[in-house]
Amino acid sequence: MEAAAILPAAKLVPTLPSFNVKYQEPLERASVQTRTTVSAITRFARLYSARTPRRITSANVMGTSGFADEVPLPNDWVEYLHPEGNLYYYNHKAGIVSNTDLRRIGVSAVLNNAFERIQSQLLQDAKPDNLEVYLNIVDASRLGSDGAVEYYLIDYNSRSIFWVEDLDILTDLVGSGSLVEPFESMRHLRLGLEPEFWTHVEFHPCHQQTYDLKAEKELTAVLRHGCVDDMTAPGSVFPYSTDECLQFLKLLERFHGDDESTESYRRSWTARLWASICRSRRINRHGLAHPRIDRLQGLDSYLSQQTHRSVVMSLGEALCLGMPKTTFVQLTELWNGRIVYQRHWKPFLDRQRSKWRWTAFGALYLLGMNSVQRVCGTPFVYLLASTSFTCSALLVSALMLRAHSVERLKTASDLSSYISMVESFDHGLRPLSIAYTLPEALLAWAAFTSGGGAFYYVTSQLQDDPTQLLSIATSTAIPLFLGRRSRIALNPNSGLPDPVSRERSPTPIRHRHYMPETEEHRVLLSFQIHDSFLVYGLQHAPDRCLWITGGGNSSISHLKGFI
Template structure:
């Protein structure tokens, strides 16, 4: 959604000369919607002459100068940006070494400073402005380093700014704090210094996450115990280097991620999400449940297991990367096992090349079932092998794309269950083939005895999963 446009009203007399020199409109944006990672400009590299003694102390190149109070910085990722000190601090990624760009940015800053006065925002050293040129227009936002929040010069709403819906003012504050830390993450190399209190707090948060992940299978913390151990060690190493921009970047990145997770879990709200399998948002139930019942009978309940696992990893349309990796990993393992079982089943048809089958059509059916099980296993394995390492956001987008608004994951669960279901049907038909073969050569009595033995084995196996608790929790047990 395009950002709303701020058409600046006719300014008061003290700003008339500024407005006359400016063209275009101010557009409020957020720190997560800048074009920082969307720049498609190509680099023009060329052969350059290297003079004798270049870059020695006596022959250093003449530096490029900026205006008063302006400084150039390089982000740890390599992005060049510029900052201005003064009553209103300013940062921008516009290339200010270009005189025309520098003049344009300065005019927009002048204009915004006048607007700050018009809306009665007190300018202090804790307020920082970001500007981004967009053709004739200028995108902007401001942050307050004291309150750790992002703000704008006009009334707006979360939809216009491309932000998620919220349940309260306190949750909105978390969203704006996340945007603040993203800003600090993007501009960590100038005069900002994060307090020791913020470092200790984020260290404690990851220590809590480590303990929570180690003692709970349904923790809502977004990182695994192994990841938390690494993060805690990194944060502890930051204590002796708080004046370094790289340290600022580390702390800001982790704070933005924590605030993002807090927004998703409704941290501090009346109804917070306390476990991963807890749904606190309304979601319609799948229609036509009889379809799921029919699928369960046809697939020996395997389609319902896969459906439950998909819904468990997608509660309230949220995805945790480690749970997604577990889901895909276990599915791949099952499909590969089904492929091996199907190959063995096809090999078990070899005796029928020597011994004539009493019922050739039945033999054709079992062969087709094993071939289908093998083929579907290979296709699913090929399609999902690359998806095991998807990020949480990519996995969420994928599940959004395959979830039906009517049937949810009923048919996806059926597709996931096909290799095993076809394999089981293939072995049942193959068993019937062998029983008929035994009846042909050994008589009906032998067949009855074998049938009774098979029935007894099936009965014993079925009793192990007959308990209601087991039926209700088998899908969840496979996910942890």
């Protein structure tokens, strides 16, 4: 009997697979004795891989090295190597999985005691065939009543986890508020627990006797559907982009010809994909009442909630020359439902960073022009105002680039945390839209004041000869007029929206832009036959369109009825 068998029973603590600290384990190790001499004819018992367990008992230890990893494991326990490199232990007889090193004295007795207590609380008719128990000692240095054993049970038939006692997910599962939310039905609860099941499979993929081909086929179908959905619907709520789906599908096809020796690798990454997909389904209420099936769903309501009358916001938008309004709509679309889709945020932030860089370059150029104007004798007041605006634009651009660097906003979690922090309680994303366009507005004001100073200087120099001023104005206006006419001649539709350019898909299914109801509406119709679809746009404002798609005569009837 082990010495630890007489220790008091440790406290059972319910936990979740997501709380596994495998990625937070310290790299510092306790001091160990090392050697430099290799014994003659040193042979190893067996070469074990991620799929093959390593069984070390007193009967098959070869040599007397005395190393810790050659200490025999307790009966019925085997050691598995995860594809990522960490070890875990499995008891085939009892169906126990643990991350705690079973070679430590007393660990086996504590885990066996906890397993017996859990088993005694399970009803005989409630024990499924594919039942597995996860046990982990929180602090292996404190065994007994002072210690705690984390646990949960895994049901492979229902792809879920459960516990043997009632618990409150907000208090008994500390820190799980973002993982398992208060549920309104059993289906809602299962939707929240299924990602945890797949997280467990990802962390412990080597010991299952059979491979779940049904789950892999279902994953293939889900990825194909998500790929098509992302290609044809800008509002797709699938967590992966088209390119990512295609890459995953290629990997799945390449794994089909492999034998069972690679099953652990295959099971680990497919489980990771399933966990991500199931988390997305939980967020979007997949299969529940009132699900979110489109990224832009409810956008008009979200816009109206943020557009309260505010003198400060209106003044800020006016000083920024109205530019924040477009950025505000874009930000609201991206943050609708407070869900971050990185594939949509990344292009938007890349465009913003490009604007801020060009604004900084423009500010430097304008500073040089102000220096030239100073030498030429432009009034000091104009130069002072222009230089102040220019320096402010340069400074704000640098600050925005620093705050929105790729390193700081690298993941969806970083983006979500940042937007949640800067979002205004009363005005939503309107202050952020003003901040985003402030560098361009400052540069525009700098250019206006600089141009005003130059115009004042020129007019003051030409007061004695008005005909020369008229000549200069004419020589400036004619090239601008000719350039405008040339642009219209080369692109006759430049004044009208291109209904297909906004949507690269052959058959754009969903594309919506929402505007505040206070804007004046004017209707511009443009028609284009595209893959047997009649696509027409109703332009509510010069820079935004509401796209509707239809086909055949029904679309024409719909259009006539609308007009």
